Amino acid sequence: MRTEAARLFARALESRFHATLHGAEHLPRSGGALLVGNHAYFGMDAWVLTALLLLQCNVVPRFLGERNLWRIPIVKQFLTSVGAIPGKPDDAVALLEAGELVAVYPGGVDDSFKLSSQAYTLQWKNRAGFARVAMRAKVPIIPVAATGVDELYQIDEREPFIGRAFGGSSRYDLPLPKSLSPRRVPLDYYLLEPIDTSGDPNDEAAVERVRHATESAIRSILDPYRERLVHKTF
Template sequence: MNTTVVPETARVRALRRALEYTADRVGPLVDATRPYVDGLEHLPRDGRFLLVGNHTQAGVESFLVPYVVRRAVGVLVRPLVDRQMGRMRGLSGDLLAAAGGVVGSPEAARELMSRDEPVLVFPGGAREISKFKGEQNTLLWEGRAGFARVAIEHSYPIVPAALLGGDEIYRSLVARDSVWGRLTGAVSRRLTGRTDTAMPLLQGIGPTMIPRPQRMYLRLCAPIETAAPEGVAAQEWVATVKRRTQQALEHALADLGELRATDPYRRLDPRARSVALEPAR
């Protein structure tokens, strides 16, 4: 499997134009749900930055973050996607490439950064999407620090992107160490060789899988500079940058949780739309 950026085909370029045309016209649809977005002023206007975000069960962040960044800065964000998704072929693979997706690898990240392109990564990967009971709105990074190492190599500023709301669309019913969690984890290991894709039991509205209406809250934090100071060992600086990024995301998620608790529009109740909380300007 190629872990670098694959040259675009004519079909991918045509699909990208179609996606951009659509994205430019879905503003009213996105705005209808009034996502709470703050921190856009923290985005470097030259487009040279690494967005580091948290994954949620609903995966809303994979679409909302690139959408708001493109609308604010006018650049295409390049998400680093899971290697399983990177194996997709045909139209699905071309659509992923047209949306800017690249198989997540250090080599691909380095190539994108050498071009000064904005990159998006979710260090938690698939494990952070499959949230079990008690794991909502937490980072499940398992010591992953590759994003910090590559950002440091290229002196790329890191912009933490915290998304709250995607973990409340469904309710997780069992813990990861439950019988169900252990069973689905064993099945996943047997079928895919992966240990991070156990499947939680989820519930939507009532006993159904109909999504529960939830407002999305996105905060883009102040950039974290990655240029290493003199006298600091390389590995120590990688750990420091990773820790600062993780702490920024955790603090932002906590702050957004407090804000959401006071928001009458948090469940997208039309009757509360006129009094929905708005970011400070």
Template sequence: MNAEVKALAKASSFTPPPLRTVKAANRLTRFYFNPQFQGLDHVDPLKPALYVCNHTLYGMLDGPLLYEKMYEEKGIVLRALGDHFHFKIPLWGKMLKRGGSVAGTRENCAQLMEQGEHILVYPGGGREVAKRRGEKHKLTWKTRTGFAHMAMKYQYPIIPVAALGADDALDIVVDAYDVMQNPLGRWLLKHDKNDILRGGDMIMPLCKGIGPTILPRPEKFYFSFGKPIDSSAFLGMENDKEMQWQLRYKTMQAIEAELSKLREVRKRDKDNSLIRRLLTQR
């Protein structure tokens, strides 16, 4: 059995972990980041959808909390399409697989859609995770339109999801630009025969959180689900590149609008303890 067939088999033969296990695993981060959610009324467990979300710095802090909330409140076990690099990280990769994540290929996405799964995708992929200075809350999707193609083909509604907070929990000290301007960095890129660094896109930043440490500041996390975007108007147009870009642009606008709403929610949120306020000061 080749690797592609094995991947498809795993995508279709998934048994969700018990909710209590998910909640136990998230207990510390849930307490630490105190996540807030809005717009869950736009989520219908009986209508499978493609949840398109912005990726935050490192891509590891807020995703599990989003997964837990959907599981607990809606009974939905999100099947996430992840960048291949996630599955190469010890422990983290195994945890993702146990939660139902699969490599973000069109074949895996098609398999999940044919099964009627609720699917989470981050079009920014690894590049949006490896943020650089000035890219806080920025959507960095390059030329990707694959999610739009799949939504059109399988007539999946798109639910825009915005995540705010994780990008504020850490400050970037050294980013990819710094590395690529360094002689050692240029040498590494030149000799990256397997394209692991993807031309610099996968050079992760060096960050600091509380004081000089790498411990993230306990910023409150905020999530917002926007109104579903109907893909029926694009029926039969999945191979039309212009239509893909139209749906992509519509989705980006919706996510950016939800991010703007969350910034206002955060400004008005006075429910912060003294300790949290002290630890989140820069």
């Protein structure tokens, strides 16, 4: 992923999406860290974030994916080829303890498959597994707020057949974009101040503190952005 070919591809993504990375100074100079962010349609945002991190920080994160996606052979093959792994807590902790930069989207497909009317809302449903993982590994969480990503496609409905057949529930109903070509919208990625993850990962109150702090940090960017967007488009 750090070859010259990878860098050329990364530069193409950076240019095509007018993408900018803010707050690179918040990444630790050594040791592991957990990137936690909002997710967009079909993971397009993850590709661009990876490109920016490679070009500006010379690092490529390992992404934790929704485990059910590994049940679909072609998706499993693709995710594995780009270094993603199923979101198993023990595996995530091992990577972080080994000094890797790991990225996760707590909203999973709930975030990625949301409608345009839900743009820049976090569909996390109070999931706190990411907080517990970071606390176990004793690494900081770097909140990542991405703007522009929910405007790449206009999605007003989802289909109830194909995705549900593979995923087993309506969570996997595939979004139906009005166009297959993404809009030319500038993408901005904000790496925010690290979240302190000290505390007992078995203490629910401590875990909730970390979860809430992470979500609040991301919403501090997304909420005002969505408010401006609502007045413009909805």
